[in-house]
Amino acid sequence: MAEVILEKVVKAYGKTEVIHGISTAIADGEFIVIVGPSGCGKSTVLRMIAGLEKISGGIIRIDGREVNNLEPKDRDIAMVFQNYALYPHMTVFNNMAYGLKLRKFTKDEIKHRVDQAAQLLQLDGLLERKPRQLSGGQRQRVAMGRCIVREPKVFLFDEPLSNLDAKLRVQMRLELRKLHERLKVTSIYVTHDQVEAMTLGDRLIVINEGAAEQIGSPLELYEKPATKFVAGFIGSPSMNFIEARLSRDGQSANIQGDVRLALSDDGAPDFGDRKVIIGIRPEHFNISESNPQAIPLSVDHIEILGADTMVYGRFADTPDLITIRLPDIHHFKSEKVLPLSVAPDKIHIFNKDTGARI
Amino acid sequence: MLKRTHFNPSPLPYLLVTPQILITIIFFIWPASQAVFQSLLVEDAFGLKTEFVWFDNFIELFSDQIYFNSFGKTIVFSSLVAFLSLGTALILAATADRIVRGATTYRTLLIWPYAVAPVVAGTLWMFIFDPTLGIVAYMLDMMGYDWNHRLNGNQAMALIIFAASWKQISYNFLFFLAGMQAIPKSLTEAAAIDGAGPAWRFWTIIFPLLSPTTFFLLVMNIVYAFFETFGIVHAVTKGGPAGATEIMVYKVYNDGFIGLDLGGSAAQSVVLMVIVITLTVIQFRYIERKVEY
Numbered sequence: 001m002a003e004v005i006l007e008k009v010v011k012a013y014g015k016t017e018v019i020h021g022i023s024t025a026i027a028d029g030e031f032i033v034i035v036g037p038s039g040c041g042k043s044t045v046l047r048m049i050a051g052l053e054k055i056s057g058g059i060i061r062i063d064g065r066e067v068n069n070l071e072p073k074d075r076d077i078a079m080v081f082q083n084y085a086l087y088p089h090m091t092v093f094n095n096m097a098y099g100l101k102l103r104k105f106t107k108d109e110i111k112h113r114v115d116q117a118a119q120l121l122q123l124d125g126l127l128e129r130k131p132r133q134l135s136g137g138q139r140q141r142v143a144m145g146r147c148i149v150r151e152p153k154v155f156l157f158d159e160p161l162s163n164l165d166a167k168l169r170v171q172m173r174l175e176l177r178k179l180h181e182r183l184k185v186t187s188i189y190v191t192h193d194q195v196e197a198m199t200l201g202d203r204l205i206v207i208n209e210g211a212a213e214q215i216g217s218p219l220e221l222y223e224k225p226a227t228k229f230v231a232g233f234i235g236s237p238s239m240n241f242i243e244a245r246l247s248r249d250g251q252s253a254n255i256q257g258d259v260r261l262a263l264s265d266d267g268a269p270d271f272g273d274r275k276v277i278i279g280i281r282p283e284h285f286n287i288s289e290s291n292p293q294a295i296p297l298s299v300d301h302i303e304i305l306g307a308d309t310m311v312y313g314r315f316a317d318t319p320d321l322i323t324i325r326l327p328d329i330h331h332f333k334s335e336k337v338l339p340l341s342v343a344p345d346k347i348h349i350f351n352k353d354t355g356a357r358i
Numbered sequence: 359m360l361k362r363t364h365f366n367p368s369p370l371p372y373l374l375v376t377p378q379i380l381i382t383i384i385f386f387i388w389p390a391s392q393a394v395f396q397s398l399l400v401e402d403a404f405g406l407k408t409e410f411v412w413f414d415n416f417i418e419l420f421s422d423q424i425y426f427n428s429f430g431k432t433i434v435f436s437s438l439v440a441f442l443s444l445g446t447a448l449i450l451a452a453t454a455d456r457i458v459r460g461a462t463t464y465r466t467l468l469i470w471p472y473a474v475a476p477v478v479a480g481t482l483w484m485f486i487f488d489p490t491l492g493i494v495a496y497m498l499d500m501m502g503y504d505w506n507h508r509l510n511g512n513q514a515m516a517l518i519i520f521a522a523s524w525k526q527i528s529y530n531f532l533f534f535l536a537g538m539q540a541i542p543k544s545l546t547e548a549a550a551i552d553g554a555g556p557a558w559r560f561w562t563i564i565f566p567l568l569s570p571t572t573f574f575l576l577v578m579n580i581v582y583a584f585f586e587t588f589g590i591v592h593a594v595t596k597g598g599p600a601g602a603t604e605i606m607v608y609k610v611y612n613d614g615f616i617g618l619d620l621g622g623s624a625a626q627s628v629v630l631m632v633i634v635i636t637l638t639v640i641q642f643r644y645i646e647r648k649v650e651y
């Protein structure tokens with residue numbers, strides 16, 4: 001077990017820089033999730049920590065030791081790959097024992113450790129099979145087992161659940177979390193699935209185009225996204241963004257014409273009279289028939305999901321469709337106008353130019 | 359199931375397979391049956407009459423010590439050629455799989471020998487090792503090693519083994535490289551994290567996963583060494599000195615076209631035919647089942 005520290009880590013392929021200086025400290029026993037859209041550099045960061053990619057700048061420390069120039073095998077880490085990377089010609093037992101044999105464990109010790117891991121992962125009885133005789137979920141567990149037996153300082157996961165079907169994914173997600181609670185090994189987990197990120201991680205690192213946009217707990221990211229990108233990436237369906245002009249005193253925002261939203265107590269006086277981006281999550285709209293301040297939404301179409309109803313519509317003549325999630329089942333005809341209100345503390349304001357939170 | 363009547367009887371399919379069938383008949387079935395037929399005949403010294411002798415040619419062949427010597431030489435020759443060319447190609451492919459810079463040039467250069475005709479390859483090696491003109495022979499001489507493959511049977515054998523292996527390296531290299539590139543990179547990466555160094559990764563991960571390719575190539579190389587090396591032997595040693603490099607294909611030619619023992623030579627080619635058919639059957643058997651790993 002160990003802490004992992006990244007200091008201004010940079011990666012360039014030739015002249016193209018793909019990671020632009022990421023810094024973070026991952027505490028001992030923490031489960032941290034690196035999340036971001038495809039191609040943003042998540043795998044690259046993970047592979048640099050593993051030692052599979054040379055780093056072009058900065059420092060990576062594992063357990064207080066700089067590992068920049070250490071081979072993967074000397075870093076005392078274990079990794080689960082997206083395609084599991086099980087050795088196809090070896091039995092499950094040998095797959096798990098491969099690393100132990102190389103580290104010169106005794107036969108008895110190897111057997112003991114593999115048996116224990118197999119029991120923990122419900123793989124007993126499958127130890128003599130070859131990987132191709134296993135189901136997707138079982139392969140995933142073997143890949144986990146191969147990491148566990150070595151008792152490394154750090155676990156690295158690169159989208160380990162993305163090859164599984166939706167139901168199994170939910171189940172394995174839960175198992176992973178439980179496993180972590182038992183073993184308490186520092187874990188770094190890469191995914192582009194924000195639900196996985198929110199449910200698994202103690203903390204999340206949101207990466208966009210090779211830079212860390214925000215690092216924080218899932219709730220922090222949900223409630224106080226630091227940038228428009230994070231706001232849009234975390235939460236499903238994603239946040240609505242509406243262009244608006246702040247009033248002179250910064251206490252309210254004008255969306256087109258005279259549609260007006262009251263902001264929370266302190267408002268944003270520094271940005272008075274400036275154009276900004278307003279962000280509101282679909283689940284934070286309420287219907288309030290009696291409110292004279294309500295903003296009217298003209299319904300375009302609806303989707304009834306059972307537990308919720310998704311309403312898509314427009315404010316006055318804004319071009320973009322606004323998404324609203326209402327609990328329960330509702331039947332609204334298109335063109336119907338809904339009076340909506342939003343609690344002032346659920347309104348996020350972003351700088352129109354930089355995307356930073358105001 | 360579709361009924362026969364769904365298809366209009368048309369001569370087109372037959373027309374389309376005709377060329378293939380004609381080629382097979384003219385260049386394989388007919389000569390093969392001629393060989394089998396010839397192997398049952400004996401011609402007198404003046405070519406005046408031929409006599410049908412059943413299996414006498416084969417009986418004579420199998421009681422001939424020279425033929426068994428030739429058989430032994432062929433075994434030595436083909437195993438060494440297969441071993442050398444497979445081994446070298448494997449090392450080269452493993453290197454090519456790792457290097458990034460100049461990889462294309464490296465690969466292209468390695469593929470060239472395959473485009474060289476056997477006779478040309480043989481001539482090339484003969485010149486390099488020529489006892490009076492050859493550069494290697496000259497260098498060996500300076501190091502105090504007397505090289506003359508025209509007199510020394512073992513040296514002659516070594517020379518055709520080198521030439522034949524060299525020519526086959528490209529072919530093996532291509533297959534090995536393709537095989538290696540089909541192995542997911544994450545496997546070697548996982549092994550690296552598990553603690554294996556490059557050589558250990560090669561022996562425990564890459565080599566076992568290449569075994570289907572290796573097996574296929576082994577059969578192909580044996581077939582090559584048995585049958586396609588005629589040109590090399592002909593150009594380099596002509597079976598000499600004193601029959602030291604007379605492998606089976608070359609003996610077929612020597613006995614038939616030089617010695618004019620048509621029946622005996624035909625019997626030898628029938629034996630070779632049986633060998634190649636056996637190898638092919640083994641090959642197909644295994645390809646169907648795949649090598650288990």
Ligand SMILES: Nc1ncnc2c1ncn2[C@@H]1O[C@H](COP(=O)(O)OP(=O)(O)OP(=O)(O)O)[C@@H](O)[C@H]1O
Nearest residue numbers: 013016018036037038039040041042043044045192
């Ligand atoms: N060998 C390479 N040479 C050049 N560019 C590369 C190389 N490997 C990756 N990249 C670039 O680095 C960037 C980050 O790649 P990376 O694989 O880390 O993305 P990712 O976030 O893991 O995406 P995904 O979710 O699709 O797996 C991409 O833009 C990619 O094109």
Ligand SMILES: [Mg+2]
Nearest residue numbers: 042043044158
């Ligand atoms: Mg990736």
